[in-house]
Amino acid sequence: MHASSVYNFAAGPGVMPREVLLEAQRELLDCRRSGMSILEMPFTGAEFQNIADQARRDLRELLELPPHYHVLFLPGGASTQFSLLPMNLLPPDGRADYVDTGHWSRKAIAEARRYVSVNVAASGAQHGYSRLPCRRYWQLDPQAGYCHITSNETADGLAYHRLPDTRGVPLVADMTSDFLSRPLDVERFGVIYAGAQKNVGPAGLTLVIIRDDLLQTAWPACPAALSYRVQIDSDNRFNTPPIQAIYLAGLVFRWLRSQGGLKAMAARNRRKSEALYSYIDASDFYACDRQVADRSRMNVCFHLAVPTLTAEFVEQARCQGLLNLQGHPAVGGLRASLYNAMSEAGVDALIAFMETFAARHGRARRRCG
Amino acid sequence: MHASSVYNFAAGPGVMPREVLLEAQRELLDCRRSGMSILEMPFTGAEFQNIADQARRDLRELLELPPHYHVLFLPGGASTQFSLLPMNLLPPDGRADYVDTGHWSRKAIAEARRYVSVNVAASGAQHGYSRLPCRRYWQLDPQAGYCHITSNETADGLAYHRLPDTRGVPLVADMTSDFLSRPLDVERFGVIYAGAQKNVGPAGLTLVIIRDDLLQTAWPACPAALSYRVQIDSDNRFNTPPIQAIYLAGLVFRWLRSQGGLKAMAARNRRKSEALYSYIDASDFYACDRQVADRSRMNVCFHLAVPTLTAEFVEQARCQGLLNLQGHPAVGGLRASLYNAMSEAGVDALIAFMETFAARHGRARRRCG
Structure with a gap:
């Protein structure tokens, strides 16, 4: 089957912009005239730092990100963040609201329960996940450290087209499958996280956007390399990041800007x-x-x-x-x-x-x- | 600077085989005639599973890996494993020996201390890390759950050319920078782990090889997606893995076999x-x-x-x-x-x-x- 005659409807990893793939192909042996492949670049060198800085700048512009939001490029996918979120945002006796809208919010809830006290504020189960649970009946916990939603349910085909009012509780969104698919009112969110393998590109990279005042010292059991605080304090250079994935994400951000x-x-x-x-x-x-x-x-x-x-x-x-x-x-x-x-x-x-x-x-x- | 006139002596990410880069370039838009880029492949589909299975088989053959050793492809690098090792191998009151041979063993020790009781069995500090500490004076803890070495100190330029006798305590090695550089007597090890960005290729992938009898249920605080037990029980398909990194590692394994x-x-x-x-x-x-x-x-x-x-x-x-x-x-x-x-x-x-x-x-x- 030839690539040019194919349409790939996979739920992710899924289709990438052809222009991005062509550019990645063109410079795979010699990235930005460095003489090196992106795969061969020391992450502390100027060449890669320029690439990472540009990617971060382009993402900030796309999202019109206010300065009090940090951007982290972390390894792994959203499933890893299901655990890291409570470890990075809450104390061990913390409480969080989760809204159950389908397969992926159930996964997030199951993992969060291993760490903190979870209040399922609402569930679409009674409607067989054919719709989002009606806002009127959400049972929010005013003491919750955050309220977690899955902005787009990849498996169930549901999405929030209007954000919920969480009454001052920071809204945290798993935006894996609709990140960068539409403009965002970022200031409505405390944390946005997204596995990259849908609209950003390569698997093995997660973007975490976090409001400065929510940064905590992570749990003692949180791996240092996966602590939001440690990574932000070290300018996201605590250890070798997934270099090629960041490079590809940067190409996608450029492509998005070129598309309007x-x-x-x-x-x-x-x-x-x-x-x-x-x-x-x-x-x-x-x-x-x-x-x-x-x-x-x-x-x-x-x-x-x-x-x-x-x-x-x-x-x-x-x-x-x-x-x-x-x-x-x-x-x-x-x-x-x-x-x-x-x-x-x-x-x-x-x-x-x-x-x-x-x-x-x-x-x-x-x-x- | 043109790639063909360059020699890249970076400590990692570093030089990759030119043949591997050329093959990756050739099929970047159409991988194995699937019509998809490797970046666009669903990880549950037959195309990627074939690629991952082949990579695993080639690695097993290269290492002549006995059947009671498992192979895991995990996201992140060795720094993440510094935390995950104690969480996956020991109980919270566990004890481990670590041998301090330089920069990277000190990093491993500092992180392990956050989890378990660490006995530094020997240190090269007194010799300014100009040599490995003399075997005669190692103070091994007979109750240690494992003994950790850094088989090659990337920053300090030291390596073990003869393995230590740990008297029955499982030997665990951070082999990030010399993995696949020489034949291994795998049965001397309990666990081998290696960030991929040296001899295997892409950053953002870690290989973990673990002897079956050492598999524990990980600590409750261990992210499920990073639990050795959970990943092995789900055949390393618990969540989306770093697909392109695994593909590239597979190309490197093939190249190694072709080189003898x-x-x-x-x-x-x-x-x-x-x-x-x-x-x-x-x-x-x-x-x-x-x-x-x-x-x-x-x-x-x-x-x-x-x-x-x-x-x-x-x-x-x-x-x-x-x-x-x-x-x-x-x-x-x-x-x-x-x-x-x-x-x-x-x-x-x-x-x-x-x-x-x-x-x-x-x-x-x-x-x-």
Whole structure:
């Protein structure tokens, strides 16, 4: 299968901007005329420091980040941060609110419970995670050290399109799968963290954005290299960072700026997801049971009216170069992830395939019925 | 500066095999005809699993790893493992021996002390870290859960060329800077860990090799994603791993096999380091004060008889394409790292430059003297 004839709908690691891959390819043996590959650069040298500083500056500009927010590039992914958050933000007898909106918030809750007292302020379980829990019934703990949300549920296809009011309790968001997909009112947040392997690029890197006044000395058991305080005090140079991942993230930040920044991304992401949801809603062959107001623009989860055809759908799509459309194993069904780097042409190609597939199998269904 | 005219002597991240970089470049947009970049591959998909499985198999063959040793690919570097080792191997009231041979063992000791009771069984401090501490005087704790050594001190230029007898206490080695540089008698070790950014390749990946009977349930405060037990029980798929780093490590393992494996590497590494040490020892312009029997074959630390010329040496070398020859900031002086991917031609070029530099400045010195 040739890369140029492929659309990759994977939930992450997933599609990256072709321009970024081409640039990374072009300078893989000789990065910025240093004579070295990015893979070979000492992290304390001027060459890499320039790259890391530029990446940080570009990210700050994209997000219009106020100076009292720090940016950390840490190894690992969001799952590691599920543990590091309570260790870095709370005392051992601390309390935190968590809102359960699906697969990934449940994971965050399970891990946080190993460290602190967790109040599940609201849960979408009673609605089968087909919508976000109604704000009116959230039971927030006024003593909580923070309130944790999963801004986009990658597996369940839900997203916050309006931020909750947590009444002065710092809002902490796992933004792994919608980070940089739209402008952010950063000052509404205490901490934002995001595994990079969706809209930022490479797996093995997590971005943590933290408001200065929330920095604590981490728990004694927190590995020094993973302490927010230690890394910020050492200018994120406490130890060798994931160098190539930071370089690639920097290329993506540049690309985002060249595309018009987060407003342009948001507009494009809205068009892409609305095209697909509209097609699904108008079809009697496909269905999406997520409440319209809470639907994710990153991960469109849907299913077939004839679920037994799911595997065939995925396989036929794959043969046409439409890759990785299976749903998350814990949720089932189908899922098309439409990250920043997915083009509108990709969504058009998917809809065209869905039409053909429905026409063929819809007829078969009617004949059988 | 053009990559083909450069020799990179950085201590890590450092030089990588050119063949590996070329292959990574060639398939950066389309990995193994999947139509996807390695950066875009879902980690649960067959494509990446094949890549990870092959990497693991090749590593096992290179090391002739017995079946009762597990291999883990974890995010982060050795500094993170300084904390994770005691949390994964010992109870909270545990005791461990550490041997202090220089900069990196001191770092490991400082971090381990935050978790368990550390007995420094021996220290090279009294000899200014110019040699390994004499075996005869090691004060081992028979109750220690493990004995930790740093098999190669990257900053100080020392290495174990004969393993210590720890009298039944499991030997744990930080092998970051000499892993895969020579054959290993793995059964002498309980745990081997190594940040990848020396002989394996990319920063942001650590390899942990652990004997089955040493696996414990990690401390309650250990992040689940960094628990050896949790990762082994989930076949190293608990969460998204650093995918591209694993892919690149796999390319390096293949390259090592094509080069004749670890025996061939050891022979070449011996030739390279002996050529450089011999030149230094015969010179009255350069000096290495490390005891001959304990000298590292990876990191050749030396200095100038006229230390004020050090910065000029580094800069003139750089202009000739001989990069990153400054010593570790904590140690000073000069350092040439001769990892597997450094060719013998690179060492020859360095020695030729050193001759020229000495001829010019040696004369100047004599004139001034």
